[in-house]
Amino acid sequence: MVVMSIAGVDPSAGAGVFADLKTFQAIGVYGCGVVTALTAQNPNRVFSISPIDVNYIEEQIDAVLDAYDITYIKTGMLYSPEIIELVGNKITEYNLKAVIDPVMVATSGGDLTKNDLADALNKYLLPKAILTTPNISEAEKLTDLKINSKEDAIKASEKFPCDVLITGGHLDGINTMNFSGEITIEKQELLKSDNLHGTGCNLSSAIVAYLEKGNNLKTSCLKSFDYVYEAIKNGDYGTLIAKI
Template sequence: MIVMSIAGVDPSGGAGVFADLKTFQAIGVYGTGIVTALTSQNPYKFFSTQPVSPEYIEEQIDSVMDAYEVEFIKTGMLYSPEIIKLTAKKIREYNLKAVVDPVMVATSGGDLTGGDIADAFNRHLLPNSILTTPNVSEAERLSGIKINSKEDAVKATELIDCNCFITGGHLDGINVINIDDEITIKKQELIETDNLHGSGCNLSSAITAYLAKNNSLMDSCLKAMDYVYEGIKNGNYGTLIAKI
């Protein structure tokens, strides 16, 4: 079972491709990683971003697909509309099933994009993907509405052109999942912690890994929620191998 992450590099290892690879390994699948951008950041401060050219990203994807059979992928930081369009093109070309984490802002506060890319997600990537996992802020940008309640989150999932899992970290722990127009609400206890860096990356990569292990999309979402919850509680996603 071989999966792929298309995302940026976080040198602190808590988010991006490095975090995705650790999650893939913890859940028991082999991970490959396509780098879309370099960042200088840590869990507490964001410094800068240096994007990779779309042409070189395409060559990375082609090189992996030349050697491996990959069905499920996740995307994270894609930086620009051009990279989003390229990713959508490669998804179609290789008939990939993509879980999209629509990363726009780092947990530490830095803007991880080269402009307003919500429109590019909506026009190019989400219609070619099987799930997107925005937080409340990202879901607001994708849906065009403010989200202040569970009912608002449900409405937002209906406006986003993709199966959608709005995470509940900024909605009192209320997670809203819309798969094939069926709404599921899952409330989790919020944990008082500073250990949230990369939680969105780990969620989407865990969903991807569970899909590769023949779980349904809903079961993959629920198992990934538990995985991330345990990672936040224990302060380290990479130590969860024995619990999976």
């Protein structure tokens, strides 16, 4: 069971490719990681970002898929429209099933993109995805709708060109899932914690891992909610390896 993350590198390892690989391992699948950008950041601050050349990202993807038979992938920070278009093309070329975490801003508030990427995501990537997992801010940018309530989230979910999970960390714990037009609301207790860096990365990578293990999309999402909740509660994603 092999999956792949295409995302940036967070040297503090709470988010990005390093976090994705830890989550893959914790849930029991082998993870490969393609790097789109290097960052100097920690849970509190983004210092700088250095993107990887688009051609080199393509070579990384081709190298991994030359060696491994991969079905499920996730994407995180893709940085630029050019990288987004490339990844969309690769999803088509290799017939990949992609979970898109449309990362635009770090948990600390730092901008992780070259430009406003909403148009590029909507054009090149989301129509090819099996799921996207925006937080409230990202969902607002992608749909051009303001989300202040459960009803707003449901309305926004109907504008996505793929199945969507709008996470509820900034909406009183209300997670809104729209799978093939069927709406499911899953409300979770919000924990007061300083251990929130990279929660979106870990959620989307957990979904991919559970999909690879044979769960359907809804079950994978529900299991991933529990995984991230326990990680926040325990203060360490690595402690979950023996518990999954």
